[in-house]
Amino acid sequence: MVDITPADGIPPAEVAEVELYHPHSWWTKYIFSQDAKVIAVQYSATATGIGLVALVLSWLMRLQLGFPGTFNFITPEAYYQFITMHGMIMVIYLLTALFLGGFGNYLIPLMVGARDMVFPYVNMLSYWIYLLAVLVLVSSFFAPGGPTGAGWTLYPPQAIMSGTPGGQDWGIILMLSSLILFIIGFTMGGLNYVVTVLQGRTRGMTMMRLPLTVWGIFTATVMALLAFPALFVASVMMLLDRVLGTSFFMPAISELGQQLAHNGGSPILFQHLFWFFGHPEVYIVALPAFGIVSDLISTHARKNIFGYRMMVWAIVGIGALSFVVWAHHMYVSGMHPYFGFFFATTTLIIAIPTAIKVYNWVLTLWRGDIHLTIPMLFALAFIVTFVNGGLTGLFLGNVVVDVPLSDTMFVVAHFHMVMGVAPILVVFGAIYHWYPKVTGRMLDETLGRFHFWVTFLGAYLIFFPMHYLGLMGVPRRYAELTDMTIMTESARHLNSFISIMAFIVGFAQMVFLFNLIWSIRHGREAGGNPWRATTLEWQTPQTPPAHGNFGKNLPIVYRWAYDYSVPGAKEDFIPQNMPGSFGPSREPT
Amino acid sequence: MAVALVLVLIVVGSVSFHLLSPWWWTPIASNWDYIDNTIIITFWITGVVFAAVVLFMAYCVFRFRHREGNRAAYEPENKRLESWLTIVTAVGVTTLLVPGLFVWSRFVTVPSDATEVEVIGQQWQWSFRLPGKDGKLGTSDTRDVSADNPLGIIPGDPNGQDDVVVEAADLHLQVGKPVKMLLRSIDVLHDFFVPEFRAKMDMVPGSVTYFWFTPTKTGTFQVLCAELCGQGHPLMHGVVVVDTQQDYLAWIGQQQTFAQLSAPQKTGSADQASGTMASGLNVAAKLETVGSR
Numbered sequence: 117m118v119d120i121t122p123a124d125g126i127p128p129a130e131v132a133e134v135e136l137y138h139p140h141s142w143w144t145k146y147i148f149s150q151d152a153k154v155i156a157v158q159y160s161a162t163a164t165g166i167g168l169v170a171l172v173l174s175w176l177m178r179l180q181l182g183f184p185g186t187f188n189f190i191t192p193e194a195y196y197q198f199i200t201m202h203g204m205i206m207v208i209y210l211l212t213a214l215f216l217g218g219f220g221n222y223l224i225p226l227m228v229g230a231r232d233m234v235f236p237y238v239n240m241l242s243y244w245i246y247l248l249a250v251l252v253l254v255s256s257f258f259a260p261g262g263p264t265g266a267g268w269t270l271y272p273p274q275a276i277m278s279g280t281p282g283g284q285d286w287g288i289i290l291m292l293s294s295l296i297l298f299i300i301g302f303t304m305g306g307l308n309y310v311v312t313v314l315q316g317r318t319r320g321m322t323m324m325r326l327p328l329t330v331w332g333i334f335t336a337t338v339m340a341l342l343a344f345p346a347l348f349v350a351s352v353m354m355l356l357d358r359v360l361g362t363s364f365f366m367p368a369i370s371e372l373g374q375q376l377a378h379n380g381g382s383p384i385l386f387q388h389l390f391w392f393f394g395h396p397e398v399y400i401v402a403l404p405a406f407g408i409v410s411d412l413i414s415t416h417a418r419k420n421i422f423g424y425r426m427m428v429w430a431i432v433g434i435g436a437l438s439f440v441v442w443a444h445h446m447y448v449s450g451m452h453p454y455f456g457f458f459f460a461t462t463t464l465i466i467a468i469p470t471a472i473k474v475y476n477w478v479l480t481l482w483r484g485d486i487h488l489t490i491p492m493l494f495a496l497a498f499i500v501t502f503v504n505g506g507l508t509g510l511f512l513g514n515v516v517v518d519v520p521l522s523d524t525m526f527v528v529a530h531f532h533m534v535m536g537v538a539p540i541l542v543v544f545g546a547i548y549h550w551y552p553k554v555t556g557r558m559l560d561e562t563l564g565r566f567h568f569w570v571t572f573l574g575a576y577l578i579f580f581p582m583h584y585l586g587l588m589g590v591p592r593r594y595a596e597l598t599d600m601t602i603m604t605e606s607a608r609h610l611n612s613f614i615s616i617m618a619f620i621v622g623f624a625q626m627v628f629l630f631n632l633i634w635s636i637r638h639g640r641e642a643g644g645n646p647w648r649a650t651t652l653e654w655q656t657p658q659t660p661p662a663h664g665n666f667g668k669n670l671p672i673v674y675r676w677a678y679d680y681s682v683p684g685a686k687e688d689f690i691p692q693n694m695p696g697s698f699g700p701s702r703e704p705t
Numbered sequence: 706m707a708v709a710l711v712l713v714l715i716v717v718g719s720v721s722f723h724l725l726s727p728w729w730w731t732p733i734a735s736n737w738d739y740i741d742n743t744i745i746i747t748f749w750i751t752g753v754v755f756a757a758v759v760l761f762m763a764y765c766v767f768r769f770r771h772r773e774g775n776r777a778a779y780e781p782e783n784k785r786l787e788s789w790l791t792i793v794t795a796v797g798v799t800t801l802l803v804p805g806l807f808v809w810s811r812f813v814t815v816p817s818d819a820t821e822v823e824v825i826g827q828q829w830q831w832s833f834r835l836p837g838k839d840g841k842l843g844t845s846d847t848r849d850v851s852a853d854n855p856l857g858i859i860p861g862d863p864n865g866q867d868d869v870v871v872e873a874a875d876l877h878l879q880v881g882k883p884v885k886m887l888l889r890s891i892d893v894l895h896d897f898f899v900p901e902f903r904a905k906m907d908m909v910p911g912s913v914t915y916f917w918f919t920p921t922k923t924g925t926f927q928v929l930c931a932e933l934c935g936q937g938h939p940l941m942h943g944v945v946v947v948d949t950q951q952d953y954l955a956w957i958g959q960q961q962t963f964a965q966l967s968a969p970q971k972t973g974s975a976d977q978a979s980g981t982m983a984s985g986l987n988v989a990a991k992l993e994t995v996g997s998r
Contacts, residue, residue, distance in 0.1 A: 192936045267933045273910060274893035279828045279935030367911025370850035370857070370891045372828065380846075383909055417769075418775035423787050448896065448931075450888070450907045452916035453813035457806055464802045471794040472787070479786075481765035483778035488708055488770065496762060498709065500715060503758050507751035510798075514805035516812055517743050519916075520730075522901040523896060523931040532958050535762060573711075580719060584728035587744075589900025591931045594939040601927045606727050619783060681777035688776060703781070 129319060131538075136231055136664055137254070146246075148528065149235035151663050152221045155243050162243075163210050164629075166250050170205035171622055173198045174264045175515045182615025184597060184608075193281045195595035196265030201257075204291070207397065208298060209250055211539055215404040216302070216340065217246060219546060220309045220333045226653035227330050227672050229693075231317025231664045234306045242308070245301030250650045252294040261285025267593060269394070269661065272365035272386050273378075277359040279371070288358060292351045299344045299351075318652075324428070325692070325703075327651045327677040328421060331428055332407020335435040336400045342439070343396035347397070350389035354467030357381070381421030387449055391442040399438045400533050402695030403431055405542035406473055409495050411677070412545050413477055416492035416647045417484030418688050420678035423476045430469040430476075447518045456515035463513035467506070474503055485681065490564040494545030497572040498538050504576075505534025508583060523593075526586025529579045537575045544571065544628070551632075552646050557639030558657050563631040567624050575623035578614050648689050651677050655691050706770070712763035714755045723752070734881075734901035734922040734947065741903070747801055754797070769899040776894070815917045819883040822876070825856050826888070826895030828907045829937030831928055832856055833876040837867025837962055847891045847910060857891060858963050866964040869957065875944040878930075879953040896932035899945055907932050913931040920947040 139145035149155060177198045180190040192197075221239070225232050233239045256263040265281030266274060266288060278284040282291075299650040313326070313334045326334075357378070365386040366378030413420040421427060441453060443459045478497055486492065508530040512518045521527065543568070551559050586592075589602045597603050597611070645654040657667040671693035679690040733741060744873055769775075823834040823842055834856055838840050843858050843865015850857035855872055858865040886899055890908040898905040906916045928943030948956060 180837075194941065196933075196936060265936070271894055271933065274933065274935050277893060277935070279893070279937065281936060283935075368847040369893075369910055370827075370847050372892075373852065375848065375850070380911075382911065384912075417777060418771075420779065420781050422780070423782050425782070426787055444736055448906050450909045450912065453809075456809050456813070460805060460809065461802065464798045467798050468791065468794050472791060474758060475787075475790045478762050478765065479783075481762060481769065481782070484765070484769050485775040485777040486766055486770050488766070491706065496712070496766065499762060500712065500759055503721075503755055507755055510801055511747050514743065514747065514801055516805050516809040517742055517747060519812065519905060520737075520740055520900070522905070523898070538938065581722065581726070581728070585724075585728060587730050588728055589731055589898075589929075591898065591929055593933045593938075595936075596939040598939075599942060600929070602731055604727070611727060678781070681779050683779055686982065 122353075127533050133231070133670070137236060138663070139296065148240060148598060150232070150240045151662065152225050152233045152236070153554075153665075156218050156221035158243050159181065159213055159221060162247055162250055163214040163218060166205055166254070167210040167214075169683055170210060171625060172201045173202040173205075174420065175619060178615040178618040179252065180595060182598070182612040182618075190595075192595040193265060194262075196267070196593070197263050197281050197287075198443075199593065200265050200268055200270075201253075201263050203378075205253070206536065207268065207401070208255065208295070211401045211535075211543075212340070212397070213246060214303070214543060215401060216333065216337055217243065217305055218330075219404060221305070222550070223329055224309055224312050224333060225316065225662065226656070226665055227327050227651055228313060228316055229321050229652050229666065229673060230316035231310055231666065231670070233318050234312045235308050238304045239308050242301050242305035245297055245304065249294045249297035249301060251620065252290055253296060256282070256287050256290035256294075259286035259290060261287055264288040266291075268506060269387075269390060270354070271390075272354060272357065272381075272383050273367070273369055276354065276366075277369075277371060277376075288353065289402060292355045292358075295351045296348060296355075299348045302340065302344060306337045306341045309333065309340070318670045318673060321692075324425070325676045327407075328410040328424070328427055328431070329404070329407040329651075331431050332368055332403040332405070332410075335390060335431050336403040339396045339438065340400045340404070343393045343400065346389045347393035350356060350386055350393070350489070351376065354386065384446075384449060384451055387446050389453075390445070391445045392439075394445065395442040396438045398436075398531075399434055401535055401539050403435060405498070405539040406431060408546045409498050409542050410473075410477065410480075410541075411651070412491045412495040412549055413480050414678055414680060415647050416489050416495070417481055417486045418680045419480055420680055421476065421483040422471075422479040422482075424676065424678060426472055427476055430472050433469045434466060434473075437462065437469070441466060441513075444513050444515070444518070447515050448522050460513060460515040464510065467513075470506060474499065474506070489548075490559070490561070490568055491545040491549040491647075493565075493568050494541050494548065494572075498541040498545065501533055501541060501576065502538040504580070505530055505532075505538055509534060520589070521586055523591055524586035525590045525592055526583050528592045529582035529586060532582075533579045534585070537579060541572065541575075544568070545692045547632070550653075551635070552642030552659075553656075554660055555636050555639070555651055556642055557635055557637075558642050558646065559635045559639060560631050565625055567628045567631065570624035571621055571628075574617050574624065578617045578621065581610055614665070648687070650675075650679055650689050650691050652692055655693055679703070706767065709763045709767035709770075712759055712766065714992070716759050716763075720752065720756065721935075723748070730898050731933055732759060732922075733903060734920060734924065734926060735903060736919040736921060737812075737903040738810065743804055743808055744919065746804060750797055750801060812916070815885050815915070816883050819885040819917050821885050821887055822878070823887040824876075824897050824908065826890040826930070826934070826941075827892050828935055829930070829941040830873045831876075831897075831941070831943035832873055833871040834858070835869040835957070835960075837869060839864060839867055842887070843868050843963070845889065850891050853967055860967070866962065868963045868964050870962045870966055873959060875945045875946055877948050877956045878920050879950055880920050880923050880947050883917060885915055885917045888914045888916075893934045894932045895930050895934050896942070898929045898931035898977075899926045900929070901926050905931055923947045923949060 235310045264287035274280045356362040363378040363381035366381040368379045369376040444463045643657045681688045728870040825832040841864040843862040845857045848856045890910045895908045930941035
């Protein structure tokens with residue numbers, strides 16, 4: 117790095133740098149590491165591992181739906197266990213952990229120009245508690261009665277009753293315990309990400325110069341810190357109902373002729389708590405994806421992100437609005453019907469900042485210099501998928517349209533499109549983009565393109581037709597579609613087709629995993645900045661970055677993150693830490 | 706180039722699928738064609754937006770793909786364009802929301818001439834209760850549920866004595882007469898859903914929920930449970946028969962009231978009780994078969 121003196125407008129350092137903890141052994145360097153980059157890899161590897169379990173579960177449930185009556189071991193009980201664990205793993209233990217624990221840990225310190233997270237020790241604890249939460253979750257597969265089959269929403273009263281798999285066994289207890297652990301672990305990490313963004317930025321890195329990736333992860337983390345407590349208390353209360361016989365969520369119940377000892381509780385209260393967490397959770401997964409995809413598009417189209425300030429305010433606005441829309445998951449829950457007016461209105465308002473983000477992504481492509489690299493392909497696929505899934509949200513958010521569609525396959529198709537496939541496409545794009553920084557080598561291009569096309573088109577073919585099954589009235593969470601007058605023969609064929617596509621898409625992920633492992637040793641050498649990107653993580657003296665990230669001196673930031681194709685500049689990108697002026701600055705301030 | 710082509714094909718394919726595929730909603734049999742119309746409006750608006758965005762992307766990918774010597778434009782912001790897009794989006798969203806809320810207000814406003822019918826869900830069967838000659842349903846409490854009183858009608862309530870009890874059997878409704886479905890569960894959440902009627906609502910133990918509709922076609926319709934209620938959930942089917950007035954009166958004449966069912970000296974009570982057992986066992990037996998398959 118060039119030794120530069122602070123230029124005009126760059127304040128001098130206010131506090132001296134604090135010495136980092138330096139590992140002394142292999143154990144403290146790679147296992148009990150306090151380096152955010154190692155923790156990021158640990159988080160990502162664990163999330164991928166448990167994600168593979170969720171992938172296998174999805175195959176099993178598609179076997180049952182596509183070829184009913186063929187596989188004897190998939191009993192209704194087992195089917196409900198599969199869907200429950202698939203949903204919970206994908207939403208919490210894979211997507212949340214990967215975006216915040218994985219990408220957050222790796223990218224925040226590097227992108228804001230910090231040596232590490234501000235509380236490295238707490239950061240390390242965060243991972244180990246997350247791992248414990250995953251192990252508790254996995255243990256439920258081996259517990260008597262198996263894991264819970266209550267659906268990922270865990271609605272009481274059935275979640276803790278004997279008609280539901282795991283309800284009166286260990287399944288639900290382990291599930292709730294695992295969630296409680298996850299939230300404790302996440303809080304430790306989350307506080308770190310927030311404080312690092314607010315306090316750990318290098319000189320010159322104002323909030324309005326942060327890459328949108330950081331804005332997305334930062335806002336999502338703030339939201340998670342506010343939303344997860346609702347799930348935490350709901351989990352504790354349900355655990356008390358189940359273990360100590362309290363009645364938070366349990367009214368008087370007559371179960372198969374037996375009066376239960378509960379009385380006076382409210383099942384709807386749980387739904388409010390769950391969705392007060394659950395709706396922001398959608399955006400906890402989506403906002404990091406929004407941020408990352410903005411940077412992928414900008415970098416690979418060699419053009420500044422269009423409307424940066426609008427993008428920042430859209431992220432913050434979506435984050436805030438997402439706390440007042442939760443009951444759109446409950447239009448037919450039996451809550452007071454007048455709530456429908458309020459929540460339909462807030463829900464459709466949130467479509468406006470979301471649409472602005474979409475416009476700004478496609479307008480970034482306009483008059484760009486589009487390199488169709490694999491990260492760019494995934495970014496384009498994300499836009500298609502996200503627009504599709506977002507638009508079907510306008511069906512379900514509009515209260516009266518939701519009445520026939522809720523609890524049908526339309527809902528399953530919608531949320532898989534918008535918060536399953538779309539964010540995962542961003543995860544893939546991000547991995548192809550940052551893998552060279554993490555390992556120093558490029559992922560294989562041919563395997564990557566194969567992986568991209570099969571995943572994108574396959575996932576679209578799975579979930580687009582599925583909406584129409586829901587429109588027919590086919591309910592979700594049906595282990596059996598037998599004896600149903602609405603199920604036509606052709607609808608059964610469609611189900612088989614969807615299942616076959618699911619196996620193909622799943623297979624493509626194996627190719628991706630092979631690529632990830634194979635390229636660590638055999639990939640093409642990447643160099644420090646293979647994409648010719650502006651942000652600070654590409655300007656590190658070593659690749660992969662060493663402990664402490666930036667060598668002797670921290671970088672000083674002179675410009676925003678999107679100086680691509682600046683008129684008058686020789687190169688088509690100007691790193692954030694490069695001083696100097698190139699004509700009148702058009703950086704938004 | 707290939708990428709732009711694929712993007713165009715996605716739009717063409719999706720629209721063709723929508724127009725040509727055999728998978729569409731079941732013919733409607735209630736007054737809620739308002740809901741169907743709102744869905745159609747939503748399909749149009751969202752379809753146009755989807756096609757516009759993806760085709761615009763396809764054009765950009767084709768027109769601005771990297772070639773040697775290309776350089777991107779430098780345009781951080783365009784306030785005019787951004788404001789215009791915001792306004793157009795707001796207008797589009799309002800066009801969806803306003804009819805939606807209008808129809809919702811109809812959905813939640815029960816007409817005064819609607820007759821009340823109670824649906825009782827339990828793992829995993831449907832029962833029904835209709836008001837007797839007094840036109841009123843008696844009050845109920847889950848704590849009063851017993852083998853002799855499976856719906857938990859409070860025995861001391863005189864309004865409940867003449868209530869017609871249809872336990873684990875088909876419900877009949879009269880065509881053209883609005884009904885307010887009062888929904889109740891004695892164990893877990895259920896959801897009374899007849900796809901042809903379009904309407905549905907969860908049933909929550911401890912409270913009574915409702916929705917209303919007017920059946921517009923005679924015929925036999927299948928009831929599905931639309932809220933996960935344990936492992937018997939997919940088998941919790943029921944039947945609603947929409948009758949002409951004549952058929953309806955014939956049917957209701959054969960039904961028994963709560964007082965008749967709970968009078969111990971009548972032999973009908975014992976028959977009914979054993980019938981209930983059999984029906985309950987049916988689901989259990991069905992589950993057994995599915996489980997052991």
